[in-house]
Amino acid sequence: MAYFYFVLTNTDAEPLLKEEISLRYPELRLSYSRPGFLTFKGEKSLDFKPVFARLSGECQGKFKQSELNFPKCWVWKREESLNIPDELKRISDETIYKIGEKVTLVMMIGPDEFWVGNYELKRTHFQTPGEVSSIEEREVPSRAYYKLAEAFEAFDLPFDHQERVLELGSAPGGASLFLLEQDMIVLGVDPADMDKRVTKNINFKHIRRPFETIVADNFKEDVDWIISDINLPPTVVLKEVYRMLTFLNPRGLVLTLKMNQSKHLEVVASVREEFRRRGFKTVELKYLPSHRQEIALIVLRS
Numbered sequence: 001m002a003y004f005y006f007v008l009t010n011t012d013a014e015p016l017l018k019e020e021i022s023l024r025y026p027e028l029r030l031s032y033s034r035p036g037f038l039t040f041k042g043e044k045s046l047d048f049k050p051v052f053a054r055l056s057g058e059c060q061g062k063f064k065q066s067e068l069n070f071p072k073c074w075v076w077k078r079e080e081s082l083n084i085p086d087e088l089k090r091i092s093d094e095t096i097y098k099i100g101e102k103v104t105l106v107m108m109i110g111p112d113e114f115w116v117g118n119y120e121l122k123r124t125h126f127q128t129p130g131e132v133s134s135i136e137e138r139e140v141p142s143r144a145y146y147k148l149a150e151a152f153e154a155f156d157l158p159f160d161h162q163e164r165v166l167e168l169g170s171a172p173g174g175a176s177l178f179l180l181e182q183d184m185i186v187l188g189v190d191p192a193d194m195d196k197r198v199t200k201n202i203n204f205k206h207i208r209r210p211f212e213t214i215v216a217d218n219f220k221e222d223v224d225w226i227i228s229d230i231n232l233p234p235t236v237v238l239k240e241v242y243r244m245l246t247f248l249n250p251r252g253l254v255l256t257l258k259m260n261q262s263k264h265l266e267v268v269a270s271v272r273e274e275f276r277r278r279g280f281k282t283v284e285l286k287y288l289p290s291h292r293q294e295i296a297l298i299v300l301r302s
């Protein structure tokens with residue numbers, strides 16, 4: 001018997017996804033695909049949860065429009081220019097799924113091309129058709145604003161007023177701006193310039209240095225969170241973060257790991273164990289809607 005699986009991902013991440021599938025699910029073969037939509041075929045049922053997928057699940061196959069008679073479904077379209085048929089759009093707009101429920105996702109791939117997939121709705125899903133971002137676009141210093149806002153929403157991160165955040169690789173300041181909007185106190189580490197919207201806020205302090213030079217003496221008080229989005233290999237970032245955890249005791253970390261080489265996949269495989277060993281209970285990886293060749297690592301004490 002053949003089993004089919006689908007993946008929705010951002011086109012920049014497709015090479016990484018294919019590499020991940022060949023390493024973690026060697027029995028699967030790429031079947032039909034279009035940019036941003038991939039299907040895989042295997043001989044047995046699998047717990048299919050690739051990391052470099054915005055969304056993944058079982059694939060029921062290609063359907064004619066006349067066969068799409070679902071009482072409930074969500075409809076996602078692959079390109080903005082596609083027009084979802086009126087009745088399908090109405091059903092999708094009216095459909096609400098609860099956490100734990102099996103979602104029927106109609107994926108509109110071309111003008112008259114529909115594929116159907118299923119997945120179980122998790123708390124960390126965005127609960128939008130196709131896992132697109134629900135964060136409204138606005139004028140911000142960088143894309144990092146959305147990356148952090150999406151992680152905050154998906155994981156319901158327990159950020160609190162006046163908590164202290166150490167932000168590694170803070171320039172130009174998208175993530176700092178988001179943190180300051182949450183009324184947090186930000187220590188931004190980056191040799192590069194910060195956006196004025198960030199520096200004018202009294203809750204922001206700029207430590208204009210490489211993060212490798214940060215030592216215990218830089219801190220009068222401990223920090224509650226470590227956030228990082230540094231454009232260096234994940235091995236380098238994680239080594240420095242583990243070093244900082246010898247003198248800092250945050251209750252959580254949100255790390256964006258750049259994943260532009262397949263060898264970085266091996267690093268990701270070891271992070272759960274490394275953070276659990278250091279006393280963190282929650283260690284999750286999530287490919288967020290605004291990600292390209294990167295992934296969010298969410299680490300919480302509880």
Ligand SMILES: C[S@@+](CC[C@H](N)C(=O)[O-])C[C@H]1O[C@@H](n2cnc3c(N)ncnc32)[C@H](O)[C@@H]1O
Nearest residue numbers: 142144169170171172173174175210211229230
């Ligand atoms: C993707 S950007 C960060 C975006 C930023 N978090 C924001 O919200 O706008 C990567 C940053 O890492 C910084 N960076 C690279 N190497 C660094 C190092 N060794 N120490 C500190 N920052 C570094 C760069 O200067 C750059 O500003």
